[in-house]
Amino acid sequence: SASSVLRDPTMQRQLLAMKQQQEFQANVAKFTEHCWDRCDVKATAKMEAKTSRCIANCVERYLDASSRLSADLPNLLSRMADSRQQAPPSSAKTIWG
């Protein structure tokens, strides 16, 4: 049966590997589009060295920023919970009101 095929541990391992690969490719697609714009890649016969450096930096810095954000997230979330129990400061009204 189909469900017993899916329960096979080898099958599950390979499906997991495929899922991870898919995630990798999806990220590559996302970074490519983003860094193409950011680095203003030109439609020329040859890519300039500064452009390929820019693309590499773009990816690395994006990942750095992403790690930074993930590291800060627990702190941010706990601060959000605290502010819900307090009255909003009057300065908030100035900004949003």
Add this chain to the structure above:
Amino acid sequence: SPASMDSLSSSGVGGGGGSDSDKRQILEQLQQQTALNLIQSLVNTSTEKCFEKCVPSPGGELATSEQKCVSMCLDRYVETWNIVSKVYGSRIARESGGGGGGSSGISFQ
């Protein structure tokens, strides 16, 4: 050859029902579908970017210069993809302690 219902119900080695060739076939089909989706995504995005870059004022037809631009643009987009794939792949390998050898990226030649 397509898996028949009979072959799916016969037990194979490795636990669970279904023969090894059926499992292989399922994985191959999934792999193929994933690759197709990837190509689709690449084509859609690069078409959009290259149209933007090479055809600022769409006229009655695509000029020769515009066609050449689109062609070079696609080459550069694929080159960008390959750079990204390499940098991202290396970064992951570095961060997981250099383990899990082999590249999980696809690069386009």
